[in-house]
Amino acid sequence: MTIAPSPSSSRIEPFAPWRGHADDAERERWIAVARDVAAALAVDVVDRDRSNALPVAPVALLRESGLADLLVPVESGGHGAHWETAFAVARTIARVDASVAQILGYSWLNQACAVFYGTDASRARDVLARSAAGHWIWSDSFNPVSPDLALVADGDRYLLNGRKAFATGAAVADVIVAGAVAVGGRHDGELVVFALDADRDGIRHLGDWDNIGYRASASGGVEYTDVVVTEADVIGVDRDEPFSSVVTPGVQLLFGNIYLGIAEGALEQGAALTRARPNAWFLSGVDRYADDPVTHRAFGELVSRTAAVEALADRLNRRYDDVVALGRATTAEDRAAIEIDVARLKVVSTEVGLEVASRVFELTGASSTKSAIGLDLHWRNLRTHSLHDPVDYKRIEVGAHFLNGTVQPVSLYT
Structure with a gap:
């Protein structure tokens, strides 16, 4: 397989294939697909986590479902969806399996590098068409803290x-x-x-x-x-051109959505376990844990905070479509504005996600710590990935901009 054809004399021109916003039909269609994928993944997610095996079958499922080609333009053989839809799809899958959601999100962003870094429109279109034809899954080895290649x-x-x-x-x-x-x-x-x-x-x-x-x-x-x-x-x-570096806020926005999805998944599983939990604490004065006001209070707090993160994520997911639509007309100011807003999401999604994934055990009791239940998978996934880049530096980034209007140097983390 050759990723791209040999260079030709094709005219170099700006190329940004994403335009406008997702409509209700698009979102509903692909969220339904994501739910089906998540349901299939849920069957053996705990066993796959234990085995630490390569996710060969889940990746095949991403190809078969059409999600691998979600963001490729229709004229290039894809489904022509928007980033707003893609981030919502990743969040939906992350409720069950954050690992697979991460692979899918990275595939979209790395596939999009043909647009973000490319300057030859014909060549970029050809790469996307080849990707859609083969239902390629994309990855990267760009880790900036590893030695340079x-x-x-x-x-x-x-x-x-x-x-x-x-x-x-x-x-x-x-x-x-x-x-x-x-x-x-x-x-x-x-x-x-x-x-x-x-x-x-x-x-x-x-x-x-x-x-x-x-x-x-x-x-x-x-x-x-x-x-x-x-x-x-x-x-x-x-070449340090603003549009090419818009991919990094996209990566961080993916993280925020996945962290939110993990919190939502922990709440969903925690609620099911609580409803099925027999009896109640002897001092509660009720017959079931699901009727205990202490349980209601805790769930109410966690659900409300998660909903606030969701509102911010939804707004930024839609706004990212506006930014990528600018293409080569993207300015440093455009890029800085989305970077700061996404950093805010990264801060709160990390904090709320970790709190939800941890405190849900207080509501589900000691029996929910059984390995077979897998409630701990949410916390372990989020705790592991939230160390990708220190959230304290996101707090500093947001605070420095709020006070002084300063923007951190562009990097693969900002």
């Missing part, structure tokens, strides 16, 4: 060497997006973004992911040994 010219091609940790989904994906500063050749000194077949010669998936949460996310490292990278693999060059 070495991309060194070898004649008219490059050789890629190095190792990246935390390459979520790469071991079960079709495509890996990566980047490196080229040494020599046509792109000497440029930060080149390229897309590689996940099973290309010289790529080794390390299988070293064994953490307390996100166990079904295939988040192990990737090692590259003399991997051939040609011009056909290059999807763009990062």
Whole structure:
């Protein structure tokens, strides 16, 4: 499989395939699909978490359901949905399986790198069409805290060497997006973004992911040994242009939605367990835990706080469609504004999600700690992923902007 065709003399032009907003029909259609996928995943989610096995069957389900091609324009063979819908779909799946929701969300964002980093509209369209035709799942090995990859010219091609940790989904994906500063050749000194077949010669998936949460996310490292990278693999060059970096607020917005989905899933499971819980605490004066005012108070607090996060997430999901529609007309101010708003979501979704996933045990009792029930999966997933980048720096980012109007330097975390 070749990710992109050889460069041609096609006209270079701005390209932003996402326009307008999702209507009710679009949202209802794909939320229904997401619920069906979540129901299928729920059957064995606890067993898959325990086994720490590669999520081969869940990823096949994402392809079969049409979700892999959700954001590809209709004219390129996809479903032409909007980011608002995509984030809501990821949230829905995260209520049951955050690992699979993460793989799906990353697939959309990495697939979109052909647009964010690309400058050749014809080539970007071709990449998206190929992706839709093959129902490709995309991943990346862009982790900025890992050592940089070495991309060194070898004649008219490059050789890629190095190792990246935390390459979520790469071991079960079709495509890996990566980047490196080229040494020599046509792109000497440029930060080149390229897309590689996940099973290309010289790529080794390390299988070293064994953490307390996100166990079904295939988040192990990737090692590259003399991997051939040609011009056909290059999807763009990062020149610090505002539109290309809009992908990062998209990543953080995905996180906020997944954290919210985890909280919603914990509440849903906690409510079911509470309704089924027999008897009541002897001092409560009621016959069932579900009738205890203490239980009502606690659920009321957690549900209300979760609903507030949902309102913010829904607003930002819709607004992200406005930002990506600007394409190359995106300004630094446009990019900074969405970055700050998404940082606010990241703060509250982390705080509320962790509180809900932890306190729900107070309402469901000691019996809910049985391993077979899997209520702990919500907390373990969120606790693990919320360490992706320190939320304290998001608080600082929001506070510095509120007081002084300052914006943090653009990075793969901001």
